[in-house]
Amino acid sequence: MTDAARIVIVDDDRAIRWVLERALAQPDLQVECFERADRALERILERPPEVLLTDIRMPGLDGLDLMARVRETYPDLPVIVMTAHSDLDSAVASYQGGAFEYLPKPFDVDEALALVRRAVAHARERQSPAAVPEGLTAEIIGEAPAMQEVFRAIGRLSQSHITVLINGESGTGKERVAQALHQHSPRASHPFIALNMAAIPKDLMESELFGHEKGAFTGATAQRRGRFEQADGGTLFLDEIGDMPPDTQTRLLRVLADGEFYRVGGHTSVKVDVRIIAATHQNLERLVEDGRFREDLFHRLNVIRVHLPRLAERREDIPRLARHFLAEAAKELDTETKVLTKEAEEHLTRLPWPGNVRQLENTCRWLTVMASGREVLVDDLPPELRQREAGEVSPGDWRAAFRDWADRALAAGHTHLLEEAVPDFEKILIETALKHTGGRKGEAAELLGWGRNTLTRKLKTLLPALADD
Numbered sequence: 001m002t003d004a005a006r007i008v009i010v011d012d013d014r015a016i017r018w019v020l021e022r023a024l025a026q027p028d029l030q031v032e033c034f035e036r037a038d039r040a041l042e043r044i045l046e047r048p049p050e051v052l053l054t055d056i057r058m059p060g061l062d063g064l065d066l067m068a069r070v071r072e073t074y075p076d077l078p079v080i081v082m083t084a085h086s087d088l089d090s091a092v093a094s095y096q097g098g099a100f101e102y103l104p105k106p107f108d109v110d111e112a113l114a115l116v117r118r119a120v121a122h123a124r125e126r127q128s129p130a131a132v133p134e135g136l137t138a139e140i141i142g143e144a145p146a147m148q149e150v151f152r153a154i155g156r157l158s159q160s161h162i163t164v165l166i167n168g169e170s171g172t173g174k175e176r177v178a179q180a181l182h183q184h185s186p187r188a189s190h191p192f193i194a195l196n197m198a199a200i201p202k203d204l205m206e207s208e209l210f211g212h213e214k215g216a217f218t219g220a221t222a223q224r225r226g227r228f229e230q231a232d233g234g235t236l237f238l239d240e241i242g243d244m245p246p247d248t249q250t251r252l253l254r255v256l257a258d259g260e261f262y263r264v265g266g267h268t269s270v271k272v273d274v275r276i277i278a279a280t281h282q283n284l285e286r287l288v289e290d291g292r293f294r295e296d297l298f299h300r301l302n303v304i305r306v307h308l309p310r311l312a313e314r315r316e317d318i319p320r321l322a323r324h325f326l327a328e329a330a331k332e333l334d335t336e337t338k339v340l341t342k343e344a345e346e347h348l349t350r351l352p353w354p355g356n357v358r359q360l361e362n363t364c365r366w367l368t369v370m371a372s373g374r375e376v377l378v379d380d381l382p383p384e385l386r387q388r389e390a391g392e393v394s395p396g397d398w399r400a401a402f403r404d405w406a407d408r409a410l411a412a413g414h415t416h417l418l419e420e421a422v423p424d425f426e427k428i429l430i431e432t433a434l435k436h437t438g439g440r441k442g443e444a445a446e447l448l449g450w451g452r453n454t455l456t457r458k459l460k461t462l463l464p465a466l467a468d469d
């Protein structure tokens with residue numbers, strides 16, 4: 001078993017500290033409470049915990065200052081903020097890019113415990129490579145020929161500082177390969193910093209990459225080092241590079257050419273030595289053709305290309321990957337490791353896996369929690385995976401695709417998702433029902449389970465071309 005995870009709690013309210021200390025009194029957690037943020041900061045700098053839980057409003061150093069200070073030294077330390085909603089925006093802005101969770105007050109103790117456990121798992125997954133023995137963070141499973149090709153590339157590139165562009169669908173392991181490239185490079189003892197372009201609001205991107213000076217914009221209360229500076233001597237992994245806005249592309253190109261840049265609002269240039277590994281699931285050539293990605297930047301990044309195959313193109317790896325993820329999930333949840341029956345393993349091997357390795361990993365985590373016995377049967381699989389054979393579209397597929405859409409939309413900063421999704425959802429059902437009834441609306445309403453009047457009303461707003469006037 002791994003050591004107990006250390007959690008630091010900061011709140012000036014004694015009652016909250018008391019409740020949390022009891023809620024988190026678990027064998028796998030070790031809690032330290034602080035009434036004042038300055039004391040907590042001293043402790044954190046002396047010995048960083050796995051997770052920090054902090055209130056925002058406190059006398060003296062407040063939660064925002066505390067996060068800013070912690071972030072300078074431990075940019076990836078997961079922070080859980082306990083606060084009323086009104087303070088959330090400033091909290092997010094001050095910890096932008098770091099792992100961040102939000103626990104609205106008043107909270108439920110089970111919810112707090114679940115959130116802390118998730119943050120611990122996250123912290124352990126992302127522990128800085130420098131602190132973890134080599135090989136452990138980037139173990140890549142792959143015996144399929146397509147993966148052997150990837151390993152050969154990692155080997156060939158191991159002594160180099162060259163820029164690499166990794167291509168592959170979401171969840172195929174691009175970040176993992178980037179980590180492996182870093183760990184097997186001469187830069188291994190320096191930081192590996194990962195940044196996902198799709199997850200950062202556009203207006204914060206430049207400050208995230210290049211840092212800012214105090215007073216550069218509203219909210220810039222202190223000077224901040226950007227990811228480029230943090231990665232000095234090491235590797236900067238730019239995920240979803242296709243989502244980088246044009247202005248930032250221009251700036252990045254200049255940095256790559258000159259090796260120096262200015263912090264936002266700064267007048268002194270900063271010199272860095274950073275290796276770039278970029279990744280995308282998009283077709284960058286097409287983005288260049290469409291004028292959405294700078295051609296010169298594309299050529300700078302596209303020096304060596306590594307392609308990660310979809311999981312469905314390396315099915316032979318599925319059993320080993322599944323065993324590995326089941327063992328990992330058991331360790332993480334401190335429970336026994338589930339074992340797949342031959343039938344379940346064969347079934348998993350035939351599925352289409354649109355979410356690739358990440359979907360398989362999540363499925364294994366799900367099974368570890370949900371399967372009733374130690375042996376996993378086909379019937380234990382989540383319902384949407386039970387029936388599905390490769391290439392066949394089952395009624396459950398849309399849920400996975402839909403979940404994926406919601407994930408991406410949120411990661412890209414969309415809000416009001418229901419307003420976006422519900423009309424499309426209804427439109428698709430109406431169109432399909434009408435197709436089945438040859439356009440007869442009364443019957444279509446029945447198929448949908450609506451009254452005729454409801455359908456008429458919906459058609460007017462959603463599909464005016466089909467509405468009666």
Ligand SMILES: Nc1ncnc2c1ncn2[C@@H]1O[C@H](COP(=O)(O)OP(=O)(O)OP(=O)(O)O)[C@@H](O)[C@H]1O
Binds near residue numbers: 142177357358
């Ligand atoms: N070959 C592999 N062996 C073991 N674990 C893997 C492998 N490939 C991927 N994983 C795991 O699967 C998950 C998804 O991988 P990763 O985050 O690297 O994918 P990605 O292609 O960067 O995804 P995205 O484009 O969505 O960010 C991670 O938890 C990673 O550790």
